[in-house]
Amino acid sequence: MGKNEFLTPKAIANRIKAKGLQKLRWYCQMCQKQCRDENGFKCHCMSESHQRQMQIFGENSDRIVDGFSEEFESQFLDHMKRSHRFSRIAATVVYNEYIADRHHVHMNSTKWLSLTEFVKYLGRIGKCKVDETPKGWFITYIDRDSETLFKDKMKNKRLRADMVEDEKKEREIMRQIERAEQLLPVVENGQVSEVEKTEDKEMVGGKVAFALGGGSSRVGSLGIGKEKGEGLKDVFEDVVEGEKEKKRAKHGDSSAVGKSALEELIKEDEKAKERLNRKDYWLCEGVIVKVMSKKLADKGYYKKKGTVKKVIDKYVGEIEMLDTKHVLRVDQAELETVIPQIGGLVRIVNGAYRGSKARLLSIDTDKFCAKVQIEKGLYEGRVLQAVDYEDICKIAQ
Template sequence: MGKNEFLTPKAIANRIKAKGLQKLRWYCQMCQKQCRDENGFKCHCMSESHQRQMQIFGQNPDRIVEGYSEEFEELFLEHMKRSHRSSRIQATVVYNEYIADRHHVHMNSTRWATLTEFVKHLGRTGKCKVEETPKGWFITYIDRDSETLFKEKQKNKRLRADIVEEEKQEREIRRQIEKAEQLMPLTKGEEAEKEKGEPLPLSKPDNGKIAFA
């Protein structure tokens, strides 16, 4: 190998390819290895290390696929929360931003075959608001943290309002009871008891001495 082969156009192109994203179908999620072309991918699939990983996969494929699906969804939503928290944005734009990291969990290792299926899943589970338009699928991240805080605040506000209303009703009831007691006429027994309990009036005779009547 010559000294200047590192700077040849072919070498530079190979380094650019190695740094950038390659085709999805040439990526092995189990081995986390990206192959440059179909021939390289076939060679990798016949390698001993890949065969060992496939034996592990064959022992519990459903669990492994579900694990990749959960990780893919979690990282996708984390990117939405960080970059497009309150924006309505096209799903393909978010996906292209997400896969910019060459070490991301690839969709072909999840239970979703297409981006459309994944977007519909986000809508069904209430994680995003999804909308199908002539220009494609648009998604809006639902901020559960803010929504929870808002609901809690509204709940506390309703509780305080209920307490104030109950106290107001109790004061009104007491006022009505007192007013009714004042307007209620006395019975004969109550009048006799009132007269019996009153002190006798004093009378003053002509001789100037005070005597009881």
């Protein structure tokens, strides 16, 4: 058996040593050879094969570097597509997972000098969504496959259909509420409405009793005199009044039941809208927010107010400061809603009535909530009693 055969102890030891990752400074990308120490790398650089590869590199260095860059980018994005297709993850985590393969294309052979430059490049060309946070750079893979785009299109179509169906249901519920309010008995000045007015005739003991006129009238059908007719009239009136009282009590109970059913219907509608519209993001364009990032205190932006000009990926906003007109890109976790003075306009940014404009009626500082009235839309005029400060925000005039 020769000295360098596959099953010799030396060859096995070399394979065991080369199994893991080695130092990047001792790796030659042109020859795709990893050396274990400085002496080995020096000997490799003096070899004829390495010299030939360097001659080839010197003839067209730009094309070779671009080729390595394209290969690095392609392999990096393939790893993102396989492992983190729908997640927002730190760029350093993805890079460490990528270089775990010892046969990967190293970054020092590409046109990017650092991971930060490469991440900015991915965001610039639109292949990934890039966010800079205090914890570092975060990236999200943008899937542009035809199948995925078709699925997203169908999903958006279903969502739009569901929204239209929800709007139809809400309009139907509002019509039912209006009809229920119209059917409820109206009591004004201690008297029941026209539904409860005295009718000209009542059924008493299976007979028809007519309301009798003055003292000169007679009960002709019974052939009774004036005195007896008046006595019979009093008896009939007492019976009729008793029937009226029973009927009024019955209608009073039904009105109470109707009101309670109406309140239950409104509460169910509120709960359904709350489940649908309560999200973990609240930023929207056109509202005034307060910057609460202490890292920006040195630049004078801490606790300063600005207007949201653009929302990026639902969680990041471009804020134009009110005093300096500088534009900052800040995560919503470092922003706070602004409450205007009583009577000011606000936008409901989260909860059941998300997206509606309302007017601030009062503030409860003990419970950190406010009372608002919706200005426009399907629920115009509805008063919301206890809305959290985080769910409303001042509108930029």
